[in-house]
Amino acid sequence: MNPDAFEQQLQRRELTQLPPEWRAEILGAAVAAREEQERTESPYGGVPWKRIRWGALAAVWIAIGTFGQLDPEERRSVGPALAYQDVLTAVRERTRLMAEVRANEEPVEIATPPAVRQRSGHRHDRKTATLQFA
Amino acid sequence: MSPPPDLARVYDAHAQALFAFLLDFTRSEADTRDVLQEVFVRLGRGDDLLAAARDERAFLVRMAHNLAIDAIRRRSTRVRHHEQYGAESDLTCAPTDFTDAATLSGATEAALDTLPPEQRAVVHLKLWAGLTFEQIAATLDIPANTAASRYRYGLDKMRAQLRPLYNEIQ
Numbered sequence: 001m002n003p004d005a006f007e008q009q010l011q012r013r014e015l016t017q018l019p020p021e022w023r024a025e026i027l028g029a030a031v032a033a034r035e036e037q038e039r040t041e042s043p044y045g046g047v048p049w050k051r052i053r054w055g056a057l058a059a060v061w062i063a064i065g066t067f068g069q070l071d072p073e074e075r076r077s078v079g080p081a082l083a084y085q086d087v088l089t090a091v092r093e094r095t096r097l098m099a100e101v102r103a104n105e106e107p108v109e110i111a112t113p114p115a116v117r118q119r120s121g122h123r124h125d126r127k128t129a130t131l132q133f134a
Numbered sequence: 135m136s137p138p139p140d141l142a143r144v145y146d147a148h149a150q151a152l153f154a155f156l157l158d159f160t161r162s163e164a165d166t167r168d169v170l171q172e173v174f175v176r177l178g179r180g181d182d183l184l185a186a187a188r189d190e191r192a193f194l195v196r197m198a199h200n201l202a203i204d205a206i207r208r209r210s211t212r213v214r215h216h217e218q219y220g221a222e223s224d225l226t227c228a229p230t231d232f233t234d235a236a237t238l239s240g241a242t243e244a245a246l247d248t249l250p251p252e253q254r255a256v257v258h259l260k261l262w263a264g265l266t267f268e269q270i271a272a273t274l275d276i277p278a279n280t281a282a283s284r285y286r287y288g289l290d291k292m293r294a295q296l297r298p299l300y301n302e303i304q
Binding site: 003006007015018030031036 | 142153157177182262289
């Protein structure tokens with residue numbers, strides 16, 4: 001009996017057939033498990049988790065879309081979540097006012113302190129000093 | 135209460151193969167039924183467990199194999215393996231009318247029963263599921279060399295036990 005013949009002999013073994021009555025029982029248990037899990041996982045009674053998740057996501061997108069349609073004034077009235085917008089508007093207003101003030105001021109010459117010139121070690125400055133002595 | 139079409143399809147496509155594998159692996163119809171049901175209960179609970187599987191059959195056999203290992207461990211704490219074999223050995227193979235064939239079939243079952251479960255798993259997948267060693271390795275998550283050596287050891291043991299019977303019949 002060589003190995004191939006032995007393997008072929010074994011391969012001829014007829015396998016037992018799956019009992020047909022198991023199908024309904026096993027699939028019934030699987031369906032019951034699925035329904036049970038959906039019921040126990042959901043905080044809203046029989047509503048499945050999948051639907052709750054999609055519903056929540058849709059609600060968030062609707063809220064974002066609605067908020068995007070509002071004017072800045074309306075957004076400000078929505079609540080404290082808009083503090084950032086208020087700060088931004090205030091900064092812009094202040095910048096504009098500062099620009100106006102600067103535009104109305106007369107030019108003022110700012111005298112350079114003499115100590116700064118004395119400390120300068122540039123060759124150009126030294127040359128000027130020499131000329132003054134002369 | 136009718137099952138969802140996906141579960142019914144998976145059952146019709148793979149349950150017979152899983153049943154044969156589990157019956158050879160566990161050598162117990164009760165464990166086979168429990169594990170097969172557990173596989174489908176998990177499929178029912180899981181959100182598209184099979185969606186990510188490249189090979190449905192391999193995925194299911196691996197899941198069944200892992201669950202069956204747990205079942206065998208649980209059972210071994212309750213009953214000794216050889217005690218159960220006496221009552222259930224004739225369940226694993228279809229009955230035949232021929233005396234020689236029946237003798238051979240019973241001896242084959244007895245020889246198969248002496249193998250360790252992991253060798254039985256490989257022998258079953260190679261001989262009766264028609265998988266290659268690479269496919270067996272991927273299915274059982276073991277190296278291909280390990281699959282080949284388990285098959286060789288298992289087959290050698292069965293050959294040693296069945297040789298006298300084959301010689302007598304032929």
